[in-house]
Amino acid sequence: MSPGDPLSPDDTDITTYPSFSVPWEIAPALADAGYDGCSTASNHSLDRGGAGVTATLDHLDVAGLGHAGSARSEEEAATPTMYDVRGVEVGHLAYTEHFNGNSVPADQPWLVARIDLEKILADSSALRAAGARIVVVSLHWGSEFVSEPTDSQEAIAAALLASPDVDLVIGHHAHVVQPVEQINGEWVAYGLGNFLSNQYDTTCCPAESQDGVIAIFHFREGDDGGFTSESVEVVPTWVERPTYRILVASDALSQPDLAPSTRDALARSLERTLEVLDRRGGAPTVTEAAA
Secondary structure (H helix, E strand, O other), X not given: OOOOOOEOOOOOOOEOOOOOEEOOOHHHHHHHHOOOEEEOOOOOOOOOHHHHHHHHHHHHHHHOOEEEOEOOOHHHHOOOEEEEEOOEEEEEXXXXXXXXXXXXXXXXXXXXXXXXXXXXXXXXXXXXXOOOOEEEEEEEOOOOOOOOOOHHHHHHHHHHHOXXXXXXXXXXXXXXXXXXXXXXXXXXXXXXXXXXXXXXXXXXXXXXHHEEEEEEEEEEEOOOXXXXXXXXXXXXXXXXXXXXXXXEHHHHHXXXXXXXXXXXXXXXXXXXXXXXXXXXXXXXXXXXXXX
């Protein structure tokens, strides 16, 4: 999960587009929803400068959420982010393509991680050496509202998944669903769309910005103790307006009392999502609920 925008220290400075400061309550809400951690590297990471980075990470810490992609100190930036998943150490790294014209302060180069292929490969190697048996890289990249990955996305994904130290690449930023693809036996989800958003507006953003995907990647341990990607399941979701309920598409469509207009919009969303996901032959299994 990526909260996307800096969290306000105390909700006294809430702002919206184009420079965000959002309610800090999103942190405990994410924890209550079942998330263990998130990426904090995005094009909006520096909207509130270093103070915004600090406030965001402080709130995530209080909520018990792990985080990768930004840091309050050089020491924190060098500290591995790892999660114990059924006894397996899973490492997480996160980077962003740009900062909407903002710049990382020269005296704080560790504040937010920017996409740099050599650095990502070095960080992945270091994370593996620190004990991660699976390494996941989150990338904030691509073109907004465009479902097709850019040439840069494709090149970076191919280079990362050619490395023995990267097992999975998960993308976000486009605000629409992008394809899932297997490269060198590993997976890249170029873009998971929007899990929860307030974007769809005929003057601003397409209906596709209501679409999202929960992706579940399965790994199998080999005889040598290493892990290989086995399969991927997806749970297509849709943000209902104006209630902002997050509906699991296939589950909601099975409900007989669903309003006809909602059913039509949801069916179109599911069709769009499945078509995009399989453009690269990923053919993920569709399931109705996340594990």
